[in-house]
Amino acid sequence: KAGVTQTPRYLIKTRGQQVTLSCSPISGHRSVSWYQQTPGQGLQFLFEYFSETQRNKGNFPGRFSGRQFSNSRSEMNVSTLELGDSALYLCASSFTGGYTDTQYFGPGTRLTVL
């Protein structure tokens, strides 16, 4: 079956702009989580959506937001971009999002903020 897909794969923006990233989970998966990966901070949890509701949230400012649609596809938005937002943004899907449930990661979106 098809894996998790993320679009776009690469993105270049300038400070102050906003960006929307998209994630299509594996068919049948209802939980989608987003992570930010940087060389300095590693992989950090942003938020998790399940059945169109945000269920968990990490320690990121309100500029980072997300949503999930009825088909489980998810988007995350970052407003007023800062240089420090340059990172690899990963999404992961699972059936239920429970801690014993395997999360499958997409290839990520590489965001560069100039």
Added chain:
Amino acid sequence: TQLLEQSPQFLSIQEGENLTVYCNSSSVFSSLQWYRQEPGEGPVLLVTVVTGGEVKKLKRLTFQFGDARKDSSLHITAAQPGDTGLYLCAGAPGNTGKLIFGQGTTLQVKP
């Protein structure tokens, strides 16, 4: 705040050598997971350890969960160039699906 500390951060070895990567925390985890990530790709789950003292083997990789469920280790026997990658341990605090990750161990195996 539950944190996972991995060591070493970088490891460069010759093909055929053995190595061990450690993942430690001061907190108890219900389970710990190990992932491998290759350049340009997302992390791929290798194993989940759930029971204290548990040992799992995946070909030349051996994973162990500490008795107190605060630490884990990954041992690779006779490393091969194909083992090169970023190894990450992760745990879910509070039995949620929210994963926290260690900083990762970058492994380079030279032929």
